[in-house]
Every structure is written in C-alpha cells, then in structure tokens.
Amino acid sequence: MRGEGIDLTARSARSSSGPASGETPLFFAILGQGSQAIVEYLITIGADPNKANNRGITPLHLAAGEGHCEIAEYLLSKGANVDPICQDGEAPLHIAARRGNLRMVKILLEHQADCNRLSGKLHTPLVASLFGSSLECLERIIEAGAAVNTDSPVTPLSVAARKGLADCIKCLLNRGADPNEPDEDGKLPLEVAASIGWLAGIQILLPVTNPLEKFENLSIAEMIKQEGMARQQEALTAVADGDVAYWEKNYADALRCYTKALRLGHGDPALYAKRSLCHLRNYDQHRFLDDAYSYMDIMTPDLSVPCSEKAAKKLVLGYDMNWRAERPGSGSNPTN
Numbered sequence: 001m002r003g004e005g006i007d008l009t010a011r012s013a014r015s016s017s018g019p020a021s022g023e024t025p026l027f028f029a030i031l032g033q034g035s036q037a038i039v040e041y042l043i044t045i046g047a048d049p050n051k052a053n054n055r056g057i058t059p060l061h062l063a064a065g066e067g068h069c070e071i072a073e074y075l076l077s078k079g080a081n082v083d084p085i086c087q088d089g090e091a092p093l094h095i096a097a098r099r100g101n102l103r104m105v106k107i108l109l110e111h112q113a114d115c116n117r118l119s120g121k122l123h124t125p126l127v128a129s130l131f132g133s134s135l136e137c138l139e140r141i142i143e144a145g146a147a148v149n150t151d152s153p154v155t156p157l158s159v160a161a162r163k164g165l166a167d168c169i170k171c172l173l174n175r176g177a178d179p180n181e182p183d184e185d186g187k188l189p190l191e192v193a194a195s196i197g198w199l200a201g202i203q204i205l206l207p208v209t210n211p212l213e214k215f216e217n218l219s220i221a222e223m224i225k226q227e228g229m230a231r232q233q234e235a236l237t238a239v240a241d242g243d244v245a246y247w248e249k250n251y252a253d254a255l256r257c258y259t260k261a262l263r264l265g266h267g268d269p270a271l272y273a274k275r276s277l278c279h280l281r282n283y284d285q286h287r288f289l290d291d292a293y294s295y296m297d298i299m300t301p302d303l304s305v306p307c308s309e310k311a312a313k314k315l316v317l318g319y320d321m322n323w324r325a326e327r328p329g330s331g332s333n334p335t336n
Contacts, residue, residue: 021053021054021055022052022053022055024047024048025042025047026042026043026047026049026051026059027053027059027062029042030059030062030063030066030068030071031062031066032066034063034066034068034071036068036070036071036074039059039071039074043074043075043078049078049079049080050079050080050081050084052084052086055086055087055088055286056084056085056086056087057086057087058080058081058084058086058092059075059080060072060075060081060082060092061084061086061090061091061092061095063075063092064092064093064095064099064101064108065099067099067101067104069101069103069104069107072092072104072107072108073107076107076111082108082111082112082113083113083114083117085117087120087286088119088120088121089119089120089121090119090120091113091114091117091119091125092104092108092113093105093108093109093113093114093115093117093125093128094117094119094123094125094128095128096108096137097125097126097128097129097131097134098128098129098131098132099132100129100132100133100134100136100137101137102134102136102137102140105129105137105140105141106140109140109144113125115141115144115145115146116145116146116147116150118150118152121154122152122153122154122184123152123154124146124147124150124152124156125141125146126138126141126146126147126148126156127152127154127156127159129141130156130159130160130165131163133163133165133168135165135167135168135171138168138171138172139171142171142175148172148175148176149176149177149178149181153183153184154183154184155181155182155183155184155189156177157172157173157177157178157181157189157205158182158183158187158188158189158192159183160172160189161189161190161192161193161196161198161201161205162192162196162263164196164198164200164201166201166204169201169204169205170204173204173208179205179208179209180209180210184263185234185260185263185264188205188209188212189201189205189209190202190205190209190212191212191227193205194220194223194224194226194227194228195227195228195230195231195264196228196231196265197224197228199220199224202220202223202224203220214226231264231265234260235261235264235265235266236261236266238257238258238260238261238266239257239258239261239266239271241253241257242254242255242256242257242258242261242274243274245257246277246278247327249281251278251281251282252282254274254278255275255278255279255282258271258274258275258278259275269295269298269299270295270319270323272291272292272294272295272298273291273292273295273315273316273319274323275291276289276290276291276292276294276295276316277316277319277320280316288313288316289309289312291316292312292313292315292316293312295315295316295319296311296312296315299315300315
C-alpha cells in the first residue's frame, strides 16, 4: 500500500534535495550505506543530533529509515530525542516498524519510545508494523504496552485484514482486539477480508464477529462475491465524488475521496497525481511533492531514471493540463 508514510530511502536515492531543504552534513553521513565514523566525527566537532530539516526529519528518523542500528544507538547515546516528530507526525518508531526492522524497534523501545503515539495519518507504531507485514515487530510493540484497540479510525484488525496477515490477526485477537470495531470506512475486519476474497481471513474472523444481517444465509463464496462488487463500486464512487469535489474547489473533500479510493484498491496511478494537485491547491508543498513522487514512481519505475523534484512536479502539472483539456467545456485552459 502506497502512501502509508514518508519514504526516507529509495526516494532519496533518486532525488537530491540538498541544503536548501535544511539537511546538514550529518544527514548525508547517514543516508545510503551510512558511515558511523563520519557521524561520530561530525558530532565530536559539534553537530547537533537533534537538528531537523525543513520537514522536521531528524538524523534519528533517517537512521531508522535506512536501518542503521549502530548509528541509531550512537545518536541516542549522544542525546538524540527518541521521539522526534516530523511534519507528517511520524516518530522513528513508526518508520522502523513500517520497515519491519525488529532490531531497530527494540532499540527505540529500550530507550522508551512511545508505542501509542498517533502519526499525522492516525497510525500508531502497532499499525505501522502491520503495514510492514511484521509479526515480530507487532508482538514486540504489544509487549511494550501498545493498545490493540484505540480511538483511531485506522483499526489494527482491519489493516491486517486488508494486508492478508493471518498470523497478525490471530495475535491481535489473542491480545484482545475487537473484531466488531469498524474502520475509517465503516467496515468490520470480516467485511474487509470478504471484499478482497481472502478465505483464510474470513474463516478466522467469522466465528468471532457478531452476526451481520447482510450475510445471513449466504455462503462464504456468496459473501466474497457480494463484498467484492461492493468494494469496486465504492472505489469508483469515491473517485467520481473526488472529481466533483475537485472541480468545485473542495480540495480537502477531494483528497479524502481519492485517498479512500486508493485504500479500497483502486489501481489508477492518476489518483496520486490528483492527490498531489489537491495538496498544491491547499498550499501544502511537501505533500504535493510526496504524491508527485509516488505518481512518478509508478509512471517511471526504472530507478536509473533521475527523479528530481523538478521532474516530479513537471509530470503532475502535465497531467493537470491534460486533465483540464479533456474535461468537457474546459476550453483547454491550463492552471498557472
């Protein structure tokens, strides 16, 4: 699933933001292969281990994203804050969990990282471990005190169902997760499993879910067919509603609709371009660029192709121009 958090590794290898984005020499010592010797030297001569770039990303965020455990331990030993929050609301623990890096998760938790912190996208580190499909990280985070039932609309069981993680669902249920808690789309985990045709998930969840009237007297095959068709229709409706909201300049509503369509499995890469344009109209340059990169990653998947900020923006703005030209009665007037 795309759009589950900030990408600090692959994207940085294809683009160069440079000092204009607030990166210090310490950032470049951590990126890629990383050099602990250079990190230690820079801190010895006065580099600040908590100095963030313009997006609030710190050296510890980078170390977590790149998987440099020794560097992370060194930064923490030199006073790095274990829970710095970047602009997207993520702490290093979210990133390590999403990467499925058990060793990094253990290091951060040993330094008292907050295992219940919500990110800007309402993901806890526990949910991030599900995005990373890591049962080991999930178990370790629960052991540290993470809640399996939260007030967040992003519910762990529904995420696990969407990802097809049978062992994670069993773990969550054994730890007291509520199978009757709806997610942000109002769906129960059972409905999510049925909508993607996941037989094993249905077999796990059906006995522990309160009876649903719409499934009464239906076979599992009929449940899968019904929910699959409903999911497809819901995704199409979300895109159509998003387009209406976009042209009415209700960009926040359009953004929610496009995000929902992606969550429901709509595979049109243009949704990333449309989300990027919503961010642009809302004057959110960072998220505009994030989705521009996601769009470019799909349209130009070859990592040898330079993925500069300028190229990503050009691709999205080119989509905008074509989209407007194809719209009935548009007059082919591109946006400045």
